[in-house]
Amino acid sequence: MNYEEAKIKFVSTWGSLGTLWGINKAMAQIQALLFISTKPLSMEDIMEELKISRGNTSMNLRQLMDWGIVTKEIIPGERKEYFTTEKDVQELARTIAKERSRREIQPVIKVLKDVSSIKDDGTEKTKELIKQTKALHELTETADDMINKLVNQRQNWITKSLLKLLT
Amino acid sequence: MNYEEAKIKFVSTWGSLGTLWGINKAMAQIQALLFISTKPLSMEDIMEELKISRGNTSMNLRQLMDWGIVTKEIIPGERKEYFTTEKDVQELARTIAKERSRREIQPVIKVLKDVSSIKDDGTEKTKELIKQTKALHELTETADDMINKLVNQRQNWITKSLLKLLT
């Protein structure tokens, strides 16, 4: 496998993984491309590499910026805008975990809290609903907390030692 | 919010969360429905509750069984098949994490390993590709390991104490 093959394989695999986890393919691929690029890329560069339209590129770059994992780079003397992604995997993971938590998990935790707080009318089905959604609420909250804390450990050694502790 | 409203809210929220994370809505809703049901449900029951077709119900039940989180229940004297889901949230999380890891993460780890192992031809871009995919490989592998280990802790106290340790 040479450079070009490896690049294509990485970018397309990352795109597929994104799709599987509810992330738009183009978005994941743009991020992957920037992640292995040695220099900021322009919209033209991205369109060309991924064979996608200007509109698609523009919209997905904006989304990546909204997520906080891509930033605009102004290159002096250049008219075009250039883009880069966070290069540190730990920081990247931190940002993604934080955003998905905020956008997707927190609202669900809220619903689970509400649902599990309905008045117990004494029927078996109500008791079961309360019991099960309460358990799910606790699990979700704990998992969310944990992921955020783990991913926030900038010092990799804590993570490593935790892993040992758990083995 | 009464029982019926709470049930609808829970089931539909769970369905939306599924969609967001790449899981078919009907599949997530069926699982949610079974999760709060006090007794096994038949295909008819599920179709009726979720207003979905027989075919859809059948296919998604099969998928849930393939995932190992729903099982067929034979009720003596009954001709119909009945279904139940794993009721313990910890066990549920364990199964889902294991399956998603096996189906989706492991193949990506393999690709990252391959891509990060290409021959270093000395060019800057190749060095960057290797460096970045290697970092991603390590992160993915560590995260995957960790999630599986955490989720495998059947004794909740370990999880709880870990959380404290991390705070």
Next chain:
DNA sequence: ATAAACTTTCAATAATTATTGAAAGTTTAA
């Protein structure tokens, strides 16, 4: 063996989501 009761399969269709491309918008240089 037959038929009733049930489940599965899968081609057709619907619903959702992603993508295009060109017009409208913005910025910069002269």
Next chain:
DNA sequence: TTAAACTTTCAATAATTATTGAAAGTTTAT
């Protein structure tokens, strides 16, 4: 101020994914 260089927007279209429903398949009771 004009126009060239660039980006954004968004209605139209394409691609993907989910769902239906009816025919085919299976199981059980008689």
